[in-house]
Amino acid sequence: IKHLRSAADLDAETATLILDTAAEMASLSGREVKKLPALRGRTVVNLFYEDSTRTRISFEAAAKRLSADVINFSAKGSSVSKGESLKDTALTLQAMGADAVVIRHSASGAPHRLAGWVDGSVVNAGDGTHEHPTQALLDAYTMRSRLGRLDGLKVAIVGDVLHSRVARSNVLLLTTLGAQVTLVGPPTLIPLDVAAALAEKTQVCYDLDAVLPDSDVVMMLRVQTERMQDSYFPSAREYSRRYGLDAPRLHKMPGHAIVMHPGPMNRGMEIAPEVADSPRSTIVEQVANGVSVRMAVLYLLLGGK
C-alpha cells in the first residue's frame, strides 16, 4: 500500500506484516541497535494541526531511528494563522521533497484530501472523530505481545465511542485480525449509526460490569469533554460510577486480562489511578510499542532497504 489513511486500508496479511516488522524493529532496539540506515536520504514531514504528545514524538523518534530526515510542522506559529489552506501548506511541503507526510487534523477526511495533493505517502495520525490507524496497530501489537494472539480475543472498548477515532480504527483492525469486539458505554456515547454500521463486526453493551468477567482486554477511552454536549454527558461523577474502571471492577476481570488506554487519560474519571498504574495496565508499554510500530509503517510504506 502507498498510504495509511484508515485501518480499512489493511487486510489481515498486510496488518500482520506490519506487526511482524514492528517486532523485528523492537528486537533490534532491544539489541542496542539504536539507528538503522533503512530510510537514509528520505524525508518525513510531521504535519500536526492538533495537539499531540505520544503520536508526534513517536513518529519523530521512529523516522530518526530509520535515519530519515524529519521536518516537524505545527500549525501553531505557522502561516496557517494567516489563513493558508491545507492544500497550499501541503504543496509547500511537497516542494521541499517530502517522501511521507504524517498528518493529524481536526477535520475527518483531511488525510484523504492530502493524498490527492502530494506525491509522497500519507499517514493518518488522527483525523477528527474518524480514525487513528497507527494507534490501532500499536494496540494490536501490545495485545499480541502480552496475550500471544489476536484471533478469538475478546476485547471490550469502553466509554466515549461517539468521539473516538481510536475506537473506530480498533474495531476495523481487530475484527480483520479475528478478535471479537464489544463496545461498552452510555447509549448517548455509542451512536446508533456506529452501532448499526458495525453491527456485523461488534456487539454493543451498556453494562460494563456484565462485560468484564468475559474480557481478555479492556480498553478504556478518554472522555473527550472538549467535544461533549450536556445531552451526551450528564456528570463526571455519574459517568465514573457507571463506566469508570476502578479497583473493584479490575478484580471482576479474568486474571490474565489486561487494561489498555491510548492516552492521554482523565485519571479518576474513566480510569482510577491505581488501575492505570497496576501491573495489569499496558499504558506505558503501548507508548513504547508505538515507536516500533511507526518504524514498521514508515519502513514498509517507503520501501526501506
Ligand code: CP
Ligand atoms: N494516543 C494519542 O494519540 O495520544 P496523543 O494525542 O498524545 O498523540
